[in-house]
Amino acid sequence: MEKSTTPPTTVVLPTTAPTSAVPTATVPTPAGPTADGSWNWGLWEELVTSALLGTDRRPPAGLAGTAAGGLPGALLDAAALHTVRRRAGLRPGPAAPPPDPAPEDPRRPLPPAARRRLDQLLAGRATPSPAGRRGAAPDLAELLPQWLALANERGYKAPAAGLPALLDAARARTDLRPQALRLAGPRGLWLARLNPEWRFALRGAGAGGSLPAPGDREAVRALWDEGLFAERVALLSAVRAEDPAAGLALLASTWSAERAEDRLMFVDSLRSGLSAADEQFLEAALGDRSRNVRATAAELLSALPASAFAGRMAARAITCVGLDRTAESPTIIVEAPHECDTAMQRDGLVASPPAGRGERSWWLGQLVEAAPLSCWPLRFRGRGPEEIVALPVADDWRDELHAAWCRAAVRQRDAAWSRALLGSPATPPATGPGTASLAERAQLLSTLPPGERARWVASFIAAHGLSEAFQLLGVCEVPWAEPLGGAVIDALDIAREAGSYPWSFSGVMGLAERCLAPEAARRLESLTARPDEAEDTSPGAGGYWSEAFQRLVSTLRLRTAMRAELLDVEPSPDSAEGQLSAPPSP
Structure with a gap:
């Protein structure tokens, strides 16, 4: 509520207020109407300043006659009185116009x-359980x-x-x-x-x-010209999903007038529906004044194996990587670039490496990453991805070369190369092909079909347990298909039986609550009982495991009930409509 610009000349306090609430000796003399009838609104600022600095350093002018020992109390009394005066002097503000009626939602x-x-x-x-446990x-x-x-x-x-x-x-x-x-x-x-x-x-x-239909050209144009930035990004994505050519034309119509940070988001939106029709626009974006825009345009062009950009990168890459003709057995030899010239930089290569990286290895990785994977079978005499990845690499270039191939496989969504670089799930990551990085393995898995992805991760868990599989589980389709769900349950059961620290698996257990198929609740019921604790197990681990499996079962049943409610059907007997409170502690 706004303060009136013309405060009243007199203020009448409520008659019910006790007169002893503010002693007359402490009432500051400037508090009240001035000689000309205007109100002394500056007193409040004076009181606030004194309170912040201290009454010893800045006694309020209106309290100057008060004894020194009572200044703090006098200041509070004056502030209380002045607060009432300020409130009494406020006038109601003008009524705001009523908002427009809420729109209809036909759903x-x-x-x-x-x-x-x-x-x-x-x-x-x-509600959490005692002692900080989840319950x-x-x-x-x-x-x-x-x-x-x-x-x-x-x-x-x-x-x-x-x-x-x-x-x-x-x-x-x-x-x-x-x-x-x-x-x-x-x-x-x-x-x-x-x-x-x-x-x-x-x-x-x-x-x-709030977005117009992609086919409504007039509304699309209006929002593109007048909308907020996030609305325009969403609009471009929606139009691209419906008509990639129309989305590209929309972006091209205002491209030169966009800010650099906006151009970055817009060009990234071209991932949706990316095709050879976008090549000319992206080639022009390679000359953009923003380095980030150039890098994104180069990344998108490298995902078009038939583009002129891909051809240039392939020509550079194959001069750096090939077969050693002098070796007794087929061996890959690497000769990293000796410079990063202007043409390479225009094609998106970053000349300065990050701290700790050598320049030549940095340039090599970028070249191989951007080159189309289809160029390597020809370079290696008709060998397929698995045969190429299995070849030894001279002079300790193997890790650098394989890491670049991993990035290329993810960028180009090439399942054949991803399989070759992943290798067998039973092989220890440190000794297998491709990469030992679980984050890069998760990205490679994302290029495989969902069923194959689930089978690969299930085999990995069976061979190496759950401790190494958390990132891999995150890229699997939900709910987890068999045999993945069974592999996770078996691994949790093995960890429980082995007396492992239960809190070490809290992340996987939380992931299982969200990702296991609800039908797994029946199989998990036998694990909710408190197991006998051996001498070599962690104290209290049995109770924790029992509690965690009870929570997992309750969550799966609740998910079943949620689905039934949204389908508006009767929930099954196992779904337990009221799965919101913890079952009795074991």
């Missing part, structure tokens, strides 16, 4: 059970993303009363925003305009149906 409402479930999930995490109750906050995804798949809209809590949850967790804003729909965006704390929704990726 169907949630079933009653699903609506109640959403309220429970938005209420947050289940056996499902973690509701971790189930919210799955619930939102399922609700959006079914085409539901959020209940009007739940929109504030939904927007608050999206504000607190960025990972929830795409799905939460999609469920909130146009009414969520309408509400977000009324609260500054929800302004993030207006900067979101066109959530809630």
